[in-house]
Amino acid sequence: MDPLKRIHVPKLDPKIRSKTFSEVALGYSASEAMEEASRCIACKNRPCVKGCPVNIKIPEFIKFISDGDFENAYLKIAEDSNLPAVCGRVCPQEDQCEKYCIRGIKGESVSIGALERFVADWYRENREPFVLEIQKNNIKVAVVGGGPAGLTAAGDLARYGFDVTIFEALHKSGGVLSYGIPEFRLPKELVQFEIKNILRLGVEFKHNVLVGRSVTVDDLFEDGYKAVFIGSGAGLPAFLNVNGENLNGVYSANEYLTRVNLMKAYDESCPTPVKRGGKVAVIGGGNVAMDAARTALRLGSENVKIVYRRSRNELPARLEEIENAIEEGVEMFYLTAPVEVLGEGGKVTGLKSIKMELGEPDASGRRRPVPIADSEFVLPIDTLIVAIGQSPNPLISTLTPGLNIERWGGIITEKDTGATSRKGVFAGGDAVTGAATVILAMGMGKSAAKAINEYLMN
Numbered sequence: 001m002d003p004l005k006r007i008h009v010p011k012l013d014p015k016i017r018s019k020t021f022s023e024v025a026l027g028y029s030a031s032e033a034m035e036e037a038s039r040c041i042a043c044k045n046r047p048c049v050k051g052c053p054v055n056i057k058i059p060e061f062i063k064f065i066s067d068g069d070f071e072n073a074y075l076k077i078a079e080d081s082n083l084p085a086v087c088g089r090v091c092p093q094e095d096q097c098e099k100y101c102i103r104g105i106k107g108e109s110v111s112i113g114a115l116e117r118f119v120a121d122w123y124r125e126n127r128e129p130f131v132l133e134i135q136k137n138n139i140k141v142a143v144v145g146g147g148p149a150g151l152t153a154a155g156d157l158a159r160y161g162f163d164v165t166i167f168e169a170l171h172k173s174g175g176v177l178s179y180g181i182p183e184f185r186l187p188k189e190l191v192q193f194e195i196k197n198i199l200r201l202g203v204e205f206k207h208n209v210l211v212g213r214s215v216t217v218d219d220l221f222e223d224g225y226k227a228v229f230i231g232s233g234a235g236l237p238a239f240l241n242v243n244g245e246n247l248n249g250v251y252s253a254n255e256y257l258t259r260v261n262l263m264k265a266y267d268e269s270c271p272t273p274v275k276r277g278g279k280v281a282v283i284g285g286g287n288v289a290m291d292a293a294r295t296a297l298r299l300g301s302e303n304v305k306i307v308y309r310r311s312r313n314e315l316p317a318r319l320e321e322i323e324n325a326i327e328e329g330v331e332m333f334y335l336t337a338p339v340e341v342l343g344e345g346g347k348v349t350g351l352k353s354i355k356m357e358l359g360e361p362d363a364s365g366r367r368r369p370v371p372i373a374d375s376e377f378v379l380p381i382d383t384l385i386v387a388i389g390q391s392p393n394p395l396i397s398t399l400t401p402g403l404n405i406e407r408w409g410g411i412i413t414e415k416d417t418g419a420t421s422r423k424g425v426f427a428g429g430d431a432v433t434g435a436a437t438v439i440l441a442m443g444m445g446k447s448a449a450k451a452i453n454e455y456l457m458n
Helices: 030-037 058-066 070-078 084-090 112-126 148-160 188-199 217-222 253-261 287-298 319-328 394-398 438-457
Strands: 140-144 163-167 204-206 227-230 250-252 279-283 303-307 331-333 336-344 347-361 367-371 377-380 383-386 425-427
Touching: 030 058, 030 112, 058 070, 058 112, 070 084, 070 112, 084 112, 084 188, 084 438, 112 188, 140 148, 148 163, 148 188, 148 227, 148 438, 217 227, 227 438, 250 253, 253 287, 253 383, 279 287, 279 377, 287 303, 287 319, 287 383, 303 336, 347 383, 425 438
Parallel strands: 140 163, 140 227, 163 204, 227 425, 250 383, 279 303, 279 383, 303 331
Antiparallel strands: 336 347, 347 367, 347 377
């Protein structure tokens, strides 16, 4: 074995996986996991831990794996993370823990994410869930939203001894883990398994409760909750604001993926279907755009295009997701921007587009795309999916007196505690940052739970 090179996780063949919702990455075998774990040099400064938003004790759990002690490896991860099977699959490790791995200076970093996934899967398949002995303090805390931030905050608050209730707007728990990320990246069986582990801590769920409509934050305080954590996510999609955007066959990525992932629109008997087959264009270059494009392929589309206004170098999606999409047959149209959605009889028939070139950097530091004169052309399509970003739903923020919010809708909080301008109200995840990563939301939920514990116990 070359210690400078990682053992890469095997994947389904692209020709097979583009036709099925089965998970693409197959995971390590026990021998592969032990061999990969042996590459860790257990450096004293532990920069990988500092790169993890929830501060998992990475060298310790990897040492357990290299020794073949998979049970204690899982228990070590579980000290800091309530969702190890999720994080091992969807965290952008290449920009976090693995980015700071010392092994990566002269070779390839240790495959920390794949090892975390292996351990979580092994424990689920070989051991009964462990049960913590928790000393209750009989103080009630409300958590708004059952996504990554809310689940993490709820799990940690329950461990502190609080009576925690999660108020979830949808009929199923998990937030973006259930409605946003496709089955081929994150099997929903795993999501529900990890949620059950949080329920075992004594957390209660109340579904179909839209805070801001069904109840307000003020109502929760009146009902005896001593603190409220808002982790309601970012479910309000952005649109293109071009002519023809209201034609049949135009979806926001949020709606498209929710129908497929949560409402099972891949089943032709589903009461909330999506258009299947034909030619599809997806506007955007993030992970959500890749998810939508790859989902369209699996629903039988003969041709799927990603339309992105910058170059390949500026694509914000994970490299792994970009490579998977291209391998599966998604066609990339870089330096291209939509101008108008064309249609006949109320249905989409084409996307009028224009070629772009990169000019001076904008406020984000990326070079601003500039239209090239007389470069317009038409892409023939039947379906358009818009994946250019999402922002927090304004219901809670606008109907909670004393809650300061950003101009774009995010809740303003203290950096390390999640405390808002309203006493007893904390927030984290996409409701604060706008659409970001699962692990960042988890980190904010964890920090807020610690702050809530200190606030209530003092």
